[in-house]
Amino acid sequence: MSDPAHAPHAAEPGLLSRLVAWLKRIPTGWFASILTGIFLAVAAAFGGLAPVAEAAVAPVAAGEARVGDQLSVSVERAVLFDSFPEAGAYAEDGERVLALLVTVENRWTQPLLSSQGAVEQALRLDGVSEDVDDAEPASIARLDDATFGPWLQPGVPAELVVSWVVPESSVRAGEPIDVVIREATLEVGQRLTSDERWTNSRPAATVELTVTAGGDSGGTE
Known part of the structure; x- marks a missing residue:
């Protein structure tokens, strides 16, 4: 019989459902901003974005x-x-x-x-x-x-x-x-x-x- 003291900690009841409900309330535009921020942070870590070519004068x-x-x-x-x-x-x-x-x-x-x-x-x-x-x-x-x-x-x-x-x-x-x-x-x-x-x-x-x-x-x- 397993020792209850060493049993894995169970997730708090209802935590997952509350998290899903909270995510559904976030406007989709926020996700775009979050992804943009992550992308820029990763790009900066690898030397930044590639330069955009200037239009010819x-x-x-x-x-x-x-x-x-x-x-x-x-x-x-x-x-x-x-x-x-x-x-x-x-x-x-x-x-x-x-x-x-x-x-x-x-x-x-x-x-x-x-x-x-x-x-x-x-x-x-x-x-x-x-x-x-x-x-x-x-x-x-x-x-x-x-x-x-x-x-x-x-x-x-x-x-x-x-x-x-x-x-x-x-x-x-x-x-x-x-x-x-x-x-x-x-x-x-x-x-x-x-x-x-x-x-x-x-x-x-x-x-x-x-x-x-x-x-x-x-x-x-």
């Missing part, structure tokens, strides 16, 4: 359109001014205004505000100075009527002046500069929201331009 010629899902952008010219208040860009002592002439078409189905998440995020300078590279433009204006931060209607091309205030010594007329065209991804709201917005702008193309000299602060050449 293609060179385009001046005046050539880069067509994306949100915008079609062609960068025509780069002009250097002492100041350019008519376009909304004001240079102080030791500064100048570098203005790009661009043609932009809204390829989406809804109007886009150029100064909020559209052209503002689509263009960057590269190789000018640390303070200016990858910075948002100081101003965006229509070429025909000087409207600041204009709306872009679907399917209607617009000529814009996109300007940065740059250090005076950072760029001179006759020198080349690179302009980076970035493309955004449409994000669709889920669960509590159903809005759509363009986010996560990434470099898609580069344009090399030769800077030309503008006129005085009045912007005439």
Whole structure:
């Protein structure tokens, strides 16, 4: 006869059934999060996830359109001014205004505000100075009527002046500069929201331009 003192410990009555009931109450999304956490922890232990290849950044010629899902952008010219208040860009002592002439078409189905998440995020300078590279433009204006931060209607091309205030010594007329065209991804709201917005702008193309000299602060050449 076996000794009761050495008998295996029996499971607490009802423990298994309570555990099963608790698991059934957990939302399935929690399981996905738990599995994701386990996967990342294991991946980190073995050197992390494999790097994702960066999308190629293609060179385009001046005046050539880069067509994306949100915008079609062609960068025509780069002009250097002492100041350019008519376009909304004001240079102080030791500064100048570098203005790009661009043609932009809204390829989406809804109007886009150029100064909020559209052209503002689509263009960057590269190789000018640390303070200016990858910075948002100081101003965006229509070429025909000087409207600041204009709306872009679907399917209607617009000529814009996109300007940065740059250090005076950072760029001179006759020198080349690179302009980076970035493309955004449409994000669709889920669960509590159903809005759509363009986010996560990434470099898609580069344009090399030769800077030309503008006129005085009045912007005439």
